[in-house]
Amino acid sequence: MSDDLKKGLEGVLVAESGLSSIDGDVGRLIYRGYTIEDLARGASYEEVLYLLWNGHLPSEDELEPFTAALMDEREVDDDVLATMEKLAAADEQPMAALRTAVSMFSAYEPEAEADPDDLDATLRKGRRITAKIPTALAAFERYRLGEEPVDPDPDLGLAANFLYMLTGEVPDDIAAETFDQALILHADHGLNASTFTSMVIGSTMADIYSAVTGGISALSGPLHGGxxxxxxxxxxxxxxxxxxxxxxxxxxxxxxxxxxxxxxxxxxxxxxxxxxxxxxxxxxxxxxxxxxxxxxxxxxxxxxxxxxxxxxxxxxxxxxxxxxxxxxLGIPIDMYTPIFAMSRAGGWIAHVLEYQEDNRLIRPRARYTGPQDQEFVPLEER
CATH class of the missing domain: 1.10.230.10 (Cytochrome P450-Terp, domain 2)
Structure with a gap:
C-alpha cells in the first residue's frame, strides 16, 4: 500500500463508473456516453433520470410508466409539510430544511423493511425521494411567504411542476424548458464531494435516505454548493x-x-x-x-x-x-443550492446503486502524525 499522501484525494481513483465522464481540457461532459449538449437540448429531465438509473435512454413505451410513477410519488405526508411550516417560521436555511425533509421521508417509506441488498427496492425508494423533494422545497418557500403550499399538477413534468408549486402559476414554455435544462445540467458530475459522500454512506449498506441526506449535507458547504x-x-x-x-x-x-x-x-x-x-x-x-x-x-x-x-x-x-x-425565472436566491440538490439527487442515487452492485466498504486510512510512546499517568496522579 502506497504511503503517498493525496490531500483531498486529489487524483486518486477510488471507483469505476459508467455514469458520467469529464474531460476538463476540452470542456466535455457525458452521461453514459451521451454529450451533455445533446441531452440538454433534446431530452427531458425525466429521460435523463431514466438514463442514469437504467443505463439507456427510454423509448416512449418505457418513459410513460416511468414518468407516471414519478408523478404518483409527488405527494408528501402532512407531517412533513407541518415540519416545513415550523422550519420556515423559525427562519431555517433552505438547505437545512431540505436535509430534514428527506430524512423525514423515510418515516413514511412503504418499503422500509426491504433488505439493503434489494437494489430494485432501493431504486424505488430513490424514485420517491426524487419525486418528493420538489414538493417539500416548494412548500417550504410558500410557508416562508406566509402562503399555503400548492398541490402538484399531474399534467406537468417535474421541472414545470416545481415552478408551478413555487409560484402558483403555470410557467410558460421558455421558463419550463430552461429550468428542465438546468436540472439536466446538474444531474451528475463525476465523484464530486457530495456524490462521494453519498457513495461512502451507501457502501455501508445504509438506506438511500441516509445517502441522499448525506449528499445534501456535503453540498451545503460553501466550497461545494452555493x-x-x-x-x-x-x-x-x-x-x-x-x-x-x-x-x-x-x-x-x-x-x-x-x-x-x-x-x-x-x-x-x-x-x-x-x-x-x-x-x-x-x-x-x-x-x-x-x-x-x-x-x-x-x-x-x-x-x-x-x-x-x-x-x-x-x-x-x-x-x-x-x-x-x-x-x-423568479427563484429566490437562497433556493439555488437546494435546487442543485434537487437535481443532483438523481445522480447520487445512481452512483449508490452502481456502487452497491459490487459493493466494498469504503475505508481509507490516514497517516498518523501524533505522539508515540506516551506514558500513561493514572487520573489521581495527573
Missing part, C-alpha cells in the same frame, strides 16, 4: 453600485477581489454547462429584462479576454450562468 448564489449576490451588488458594471469589475479585480463562478477543480476551459445556460440566459433576456445577461457576458469577456484569465485555465463554470438564469 457559488451560483454568490454570483447573483455579486450581480445585484453591481446593479446597485454607482459604477458601470465594467468599471465595477475592473475596480474589484484591482482590489484583488475574487469573482465567483470562475474556475473549476476539473475544467481548464469554459464549462460546457455554462455555455448552454448562457444561451438560455440570452433567450430569457430577449423576452424580459436583459441587464443580468449583459452583466454576465461583460464580466466574462473582461476576465477571460482582457485580463487573460482564460489563458490560465480560469473560465466560467456552470454556477456563473445558473445564478442569473434562476433569478430571471
Amino acid at each position: 457559488a451560483n448564489q454568490d454570483v447573483m449576490e455579486v450581480l445585484i451588488e453591481i446593479d446597485e453600485s454607482d459604477l458601470d458594471h465594467r468599471e465595477w469589475v475592473e475596480q474589484a479585480t484591482e482590489q484583488g477581489r475574487r469573482i465567483p463562478g470562475f474556475g473549476h477543480r476539473v475544467y481548464n476551459v469554459k464549462d460546457p454547462r455554462a455555455k448552454i445556460l448562457q444561451e438560455r440566459s440570452e433567450e430569457l433576456a430577449e423576452n424580459g429584462e436583459d441587464k443580468w445577461y449583459n452583466y454576465t457576458t461583460t464580466i466574462e469577456q473582461y476576465l477571460t479576454d482582457e485580463k487573460g484569465l482564460g489563458e490560465k485555465g480560469i473560465a466560467p463554470n456552470v454556477d456563473f450562468y445558473s445564478g442569473s438564469v434562476y433569478y430571471q
Whole structure:
C-alpha cells in the first residue's frame, strides 16, 4: 500500500463508473456516453433520470410508466409539510430544511423493511425521494411567504411542476424548458464531494435516505454548493453600485477581489454547462429584462479576454450562468443550492446503486502524525 499522501484525494481513483465522464481540457461532459449538449437540448429531465438509473435512454413505451410513477410519488405526508411550516417560521436555511425533509421521508417509506441488498427496492425508494423533494422545497418557500403550499399538477413534468408549486402559476414554455435544462445540467458530475459522500454512506449498506441526506449535507458547504448564489449576490451588488458594471469589475479585480463562478477543480476551459445556460440566459433576456445577461457576458469577456484569465485555465463554470438564469425565472436566491440538490439527487442515487452492485466498504486510512510512546499517568496522579 502506497504511503503517498493525496490531500483531498486529489487524483486518486477510488471507483469505476459508467455514469458520467469529464474531460476538463476540452470542456466535455457525458452521461453514459451521451454529450451533455445533446441531452440538454433534446431530452427531458425525466429521460435523463431514466438514463442514469437504467443505463439507456427510454423509448416512449418505457418513459410513460416511468414518468407516471414519478408523478404518483409527488405527494408528501402532512407531517412533513407541518415540519416545513415550523422550519420556515423559525427562519431555517433552505438547505437545512431540505436535509430534514428527506430524512423525514423515510418515516413514511412503504418499503422500509426491504433488505439493503434489494437494489430494485432501493431504486424505488430513490424514485420517491426524487419525486418528493420538489414538493417539500416548494412548500417550504410558500410557508416562508406566509402562503399555503400548492398541490402538484399531474399534467406537468417535474421541472414545470416545481415552478408551478413555487409560484402558483403555470410557467410558460421558455421558463419550463430552461429550468428542465438546468436540472439536466446538474444531474451528475463525476465523484464530486457530495456524490462521494453519498457513495461512502451507501457502501455501508445504509438506506438511500441516509445517502441522499448525506449528499445534501456535503453540498451545503460553501466550497461545494452555493457559488451560483454568490454570483447573483455579486450581480445585484453591481446593479446597485454607482459604477458601470465594467468599471465595477475592473475596480474589484484591482482590489484583488475574487469573482465567483470562475474556475473549476476539473475544467481548464469554459464549462460546457455554462455555455448552454448562457444561451438560455440570452433567450430569457430577449423576452424580459436583459441587464443580468449583459452583466454576465461583460464580466466574462473582461476576465477571460482582457485580463487573460482564460489563458490560465480560469473560465466560467456552470454556477456563473445558473445564478442569473434562476433569478430571471423568479427563484429566490437562497433556493439555488437546494435546487442543485434537487437535481443532483438523481445522480447520487445512481452512483449508490452502481456502487452497491459490487459493493466494498469504503475505508481509507490516514497517516498518523501524533505522539508515540506516551506514558500513561493514572487520573489521581495527573
